[in-house]
Amino acid sequence: MSANNVWVFIQQDNQKIAEVSIELLCKAKELADQLHVETNGVLIGHQIQEEAKKLIPYKVSEIFCVEDPRLKHYTSVPYTKIIVELIKKHKPQIVVFGATTTGRDLAPRVASHLKVGLTADCTDLQIGDHIVGNKEYKDILYQIRPAFGGNIIATIVCPETRPQMATVREGVMKITPLDPHHKGKVTAVPFSLEEKDFPSKIIEKILEEKTVDLKSAQVIVSGGMGVGSRENFELIRQLAHVLGGEVGASRAAVDAGFVSKPHQVGQTGTTVRPKLYIACGISGSIQHRAGMDQSARIIAVNSDPEAPIFQIAHYGIVGDLKEVIPLFIKVFKSKN
Amino acid sequence: MSYKIIVLIKQVPDTQNITGNAMKDDGTVNRAALPAIFNPDDLYALEAALRIKDEHKDTRIHVITMGPPAAGKVLKESLYRGADFTVLISDRKFAAADTLATSYALKCAISKIGAFDLVFCGRQAIDGDTAQVGPQIAEKLGINQITFVSKIEHLSKKEITARRSIEGGYEIVKAPLPVLLTFTNEHYTPRPSSAKKLMTYKNANFTTEESEYDESYIENKNLIKSVQTLLWDINAIRANPSQCGLEGSPTKVKKAESVLLKSTSIKLVENNEKAISAMIRELEADHTIG
Numbered sequence: 001m002s003a004n005n006v007w008v009f010i011q012q013d014n015q016k017i018a019e020v021s022i023e024l025l026c027k028a029k030e031l032a033d034q035l036h037v038e039t040n041g042v043l044i045g046h047q048i049q050e051e052a053k054k055l056i057p058y059k060v061s062e063i064f065c066v067e068d069p070r071l072k073h074y075t076s077v078p079y080t081k082i083i084v085e086l087i088k089k090h091k092p093q094i095v096v097f098g099a100t101t102t103g104r105d106l107a108p109r110v111a112s113h114l115k116v117g118l119t120a121d122c123t124d125l126q127i128g129d130h131i132v133g134n135k136e137y138k139d140i141l142y143q144i145r146p147a148f149g150g151n152i153i154a155t156i157v158c159p160e161t162r163p164q165m166a167t168v169r170e171g172v173m174k175i176t177p178l179d180p181h182h183k184g185k186v187t188a189v190p191f192s193l194e195e196k197d198f199p200s201k202i203i204e205k206i207l208e209e210k211t212v213d214l215k216s217a218q219v220i221v222s223g224g225m226g227v228g229s230r231e232n233f234e235l236i237r238q239l240a241h242v243l244g245g246e247v248g249a250s251r252a253a254v255d256a257g258f259v260s261k262p263h264q265v266g267q268t269g270t271t272v273r274p275k276l277y278i279a280c281g282i283s284g285s286i287q288h289r290a291g292m293d294q295s296a297r298i299i300a301v302n303s304d305p306e307a308p309i310f311q312i313a314h315y316g317i318v319g320d321l322k323e324v325i326p327l328f329i330k331v332f333k334s335k336n
Numbered sequence: 337m338s339y340k341i342i343v344l345i346k347q348v349p350d351t352q353n354i355t356g357n358a359m360k361d362d363g364t365v366n367r368a369a370l371p372a373i374f375n376p377d378d379l380y381a382l383e384a385a386l387r388i389k390d391e392h393k394d395t396r397i398h399v400i401t402m403g404p405p406a407a408g409k410v411l412k413e414s415l416y417r418g419a420d421f422t423v424l425i426s427d428r429k430f431a432a433a434d435t436l437a438t439s440y441a442l443k444c445a446i447s448k449i450g451a452f453d454l455v456f457c458g459r460q461a462i463d464g465d466t467a468q469v470g471p472q473i474a475e476k477l478g479i480n481q482i483t484f485v486s487k488i489e490h491l492s493k494k495e496i497t498a499r500r501s502i503e504g505g506y507e508i509v510k511a512p513l514p515v516l517l518t519f520t521n522e523h524y525t526p527r528p529s530s531a532k533k534l535m536t537y538k539n540a541n542f543t544t545e546e547s548e549y550d551e552s553y554i555e556n557k558n559l560i561k562s563v564q565t566l567l568w569d570i571n572a573i574r575a576n577p578s579q580c581g582l583e584g585s586p587t588k589v590k591k592a593e594s595v596l597l598k599s600t601s602i603k604l605v606e607n608n609e610k611a612i613s614a615m616i617r618e619l620e621a622d623h624t625i626g
């Protein structure tokens with residue numbers, strides 16, 4: 001039975017599965033359990049069946065694979081055509097995509113074709129009921145996302161149309177443990193495409209080597225405007241170094257040139273959930289918190305006792321970071 | 337060589353500079369307290385079109401916006417910068433449109449304008465940050481798209497090559513015309529309004545007289561001053577009311593809350609060696625560090 005399942009578009013780049021797709025498979029399983037259905041993935045590319053098999057332990061019941069050398073790199077038109085036809089055939093009730101440049105290129109085309117609703121860049125998904133007048137919609141998808149520059153959290157529903165579709169921000173859904181014994185299958189779906197289905201040609205793809213890995217860091221030490229200068233930012237690096245962590249930053253610190261953009265945490269930066277997040281000289285704006293408030297432990301260092309960051313911190317140190325950080329380093333080093 | 341370019345722009349509340357009184361006590365947005373501005377990314381889309389016109393003088397830039405009559409203001413700003421024709425799509429029946437209904441109405445308006453080479457959009461509008469309307473229009477028009485474009489590398493009547501920003505880098509994409517592009521705010525820094533154009537157009541009014549779109553009529557220079565902005569309603573673009581506005585919008589807002597701080601029980605740590613040492617010990621004990 002494949003009707004009414006929860007679907008995830010599995011993104012691959014150079015035959016490697018995108019992290020966000022795995023996050024979404026885990027979330028999809030949670031939603032599917034509540035709905036008493038199963039999860040399916042759709043994977044499009046070239047020679048990707050082996051990768052597909054590795055996803056089954058995320059408790060997926062079936063992965064539909066469409067392969068063609070011309071599908072190696074994502075392009076809008078053929079991918080849309082394939083997803084639309086698979087959705088029409090199997091009628092999933094929910095389809096989710098990562099809110100990447102790929103997902104946000106593809107999902108709106110698919111939704112537009114199917115004339116269904118689509119919610120962009122969700123940070124949470126839940127199942128619940130919805131009542132309008134005397135009409136009750138049972139077990140529909142709550143699509144939760146920040147709006148108005150992060151000042152509002154909106155819950156969006158699409159009660160009438162199916163599938164319910166959403167793109168979901170990277171890094172917000174937790175990866176759950178694998179089940180190596182899970183029974184699932186990979187199905188190769190033949191699909192005939194003509195030359196005219198490939199209007200776009202990718203001539204070149206340039207990816208800078210990733211020097212910052214905030215998403216998988218267990219400890220992040222972040223600096224904000226309060227750090228004061230590019231030179232002072234060295235303190236942040238030192239603390240991150242002794243704790244074996246990664247360096248993060250607020251947008252204000254990035255804009256001021258203290259540190260480069262890949263370090264930015266927040267709504268327009270990376271969403272992180274480390275075991276420990278140390279915010280130094282960061283006021284705690286809505287947009288910054290949006291990217292870090294799920295951290296297991298938060299330490300805030302700020303000279304202003306009224307700074308909003310203290311409202312979400314587990315440990316608060318009121319003081320000048322230029323004194324606190326060296327002290328922290330000294331104490332930590334003396335213990336090890 | 338000349339191109340016919342359609343640029344889609346939106347007037348949006350300035351959500352990037354939200355001040356104290358912009359949020360009501362009940363957690364909803366007080367739109368009246370937010371100034372209405374030209375959506376930032378759309379200025380880049382317009383600038384990209386203007387650069388093409390700088391090089392190919394006979395290029396014609398048609399700017400469309402859907403919104404209330406007050407949105408005519410961003411159309412005028414487009415004229416001040418160098419757009420040729422502007423159209424306001426406005427009708428009560430378009431109110432409360434989500435991205436699907438918006439893309440449908442804009443597609444109807446584009447179809448009325450007729451054949452084109454390029455459609456330019458902003459990457460996203462800052463009121464919703466959805467980045468959906470562009471691709472949704474492309475699908476409805478049955479044309480190809482290149483999203484998140486930072487820069488056009490090469491353009492001919494036959495095809496376009498563009499640099500598309502992706503995670504951690506970029507890709508160079510080549511596509512035949514016609515095609516829809518959405519622009520990021522990276523390369524095309526918008527030019528200021530021209531003082532001369534401002535004087536020419538500042539008193540231009542909307543016209544509804546010409547319900548049929550007729551370029552020769554607009555091209556008549558004598559009429560240009562008064563007729564620069566066309567106003568089209570739902571009938572003018574032959575849109576099906578059931579696909580417009582609230583009725584044509586499958587997404588519904590169930591709830592909107594202003595972001596509240598979740599208060600955790602904070603432990604205040606003194607700024608001295610002993611207190612910091614105690615904190616570190618706690619963090620080691622619960623395996624947060626070490």
Ligand SMILES: Cc1cc2nc3c(=O)[nH]c(=O)nc-3n(C[C@H](O)[C@H](O)[C@H](O)COP(=O)(O)OP(=O)(O)OC[C@H]3O[C@@H](n4cnc5c(N)ncnc54)[C@H](O)[C@@H]3O)c2cc1C
Pocket residue numbers: 149223224225226227249250251252253264265266267268269270280281282283284285286287288291301302303304307319320321322351352353
């Ligand atoms: C649409 C939009 C998206 C955004 N996206 C992001 C995002 O992704 N990430 C992000 O971070 N921001 C984002 N912002 C910006 C955000 O609104 C804030 O402007 C920014 O987070 C502020 O950074 P900050 O806390 O470092 O600076 P400030 O708000 O200036 O705070 C500096 C803090 O340092 C403290 N301080 C000063 N000196 C010292 C000292 N010597 N020792 C200790 N403390 C000191 C001060 O008390 C103050 O609390 C976004 C804004 C918008 C509108």
Ligand SMILES: Nc1ncnc2c1ncn2[C@@H]1O[C@H](COP(=O)(O)O)[C@@H](O)[C@H]1O
Pocket residue numbers: 344345346375377378381400401402403435438442456457458459460461462464465466467468469470
């Ligand atoms: N009402 C509108 N009128 C004209 N263009 C629009 C409208 N809404 C969205 N657009 C275009 O679509 C882009 C993406 O908008 P959005 O999907 O709302 O983030 C914008 O940058 C505009 O170019």
